[in-house]
Amino acid sequence: MYFCFLRENIVASVKDEYREIVTEYVNRFEFYHCFETPNIHWLDGRLAKKGHGVYMMSEYYLPDVNKFQPLSCDYELRILEPSDFADLYKPEWSNALCKDRKESDVLGVGAYDNGKLVGLAGCSADCDMMW
Template structure:
């Protein structure tokens, strides 16, 4: 049964995010609205977002107040004394993490279907139909290109110019509560409003199914952040991207600073 989009509001959206992050990080939803730092041992809980995890695992997240640090027990024992008296800003520049991801959810007061730019045709594929698009390279942010992916593609909305697909927004079923949106536009068709229109329309399609859409981008990717904002999304949480404990941090073997 299709769920009306009106069942969503700001309070419900934030509640869903807290519930999902609590599953992912093995903490309580309330941990994200209190002050201070919460340390919790990581577990592969049922219902988590099906991302690959580094081993050893450490992830740090905030929704703006508290900071939740989730990690394997041996890592927590080492990093807790280093972090427990630090500010939020200091924690997120700790030398053992690198990269930050900002996640967005719909701003209920601004989200609306934006008109599609003229001169293009628009198409939708759902479920297994999205596999037809795997033959077309260049849209790695929008679709998985993997029929057996643990976060399967569920919807793709794309724009065509003549006989060519030039822009695509896709949704992956990361978990039961939330589907993630990714967007790609071919370089010569950018700055025409395709990204914001596709993302906003896809977001509403997802919410009409009773699922919360979300959008993630690197903290340095200003263009992607602009798309999120123009599409009716608002930044809601930030988390560390990776840690260095597996020895795969960029520049680890390249930079030797000598004073």
């Protein structure tokens, strides 16, 4: 069973056995510091006691949408829905779709070059609270 936690710009989808740790973690730090060191070491230390740990850390920033400039695209873009994914559960698209959790794949955008899919971005509904 998974638990989805929502708080000020944080969405955490975790197994129930880690609910207490993750809830304490995201409530302990300001949301914009939750995924920075040394704070992430706090989480890593508690996960280590359960035989797990932080594997990789990345930083993500929300862009200033007022500074966006539309760009041209040489590819045809198509909105894809679950019924369009059937033939796309292949290794080359595993970063966008999850074969083991097909029911979570809900939306995608495909970039096509002369009818051939050359790029794919996918969205997953990872927790019930999203809806």
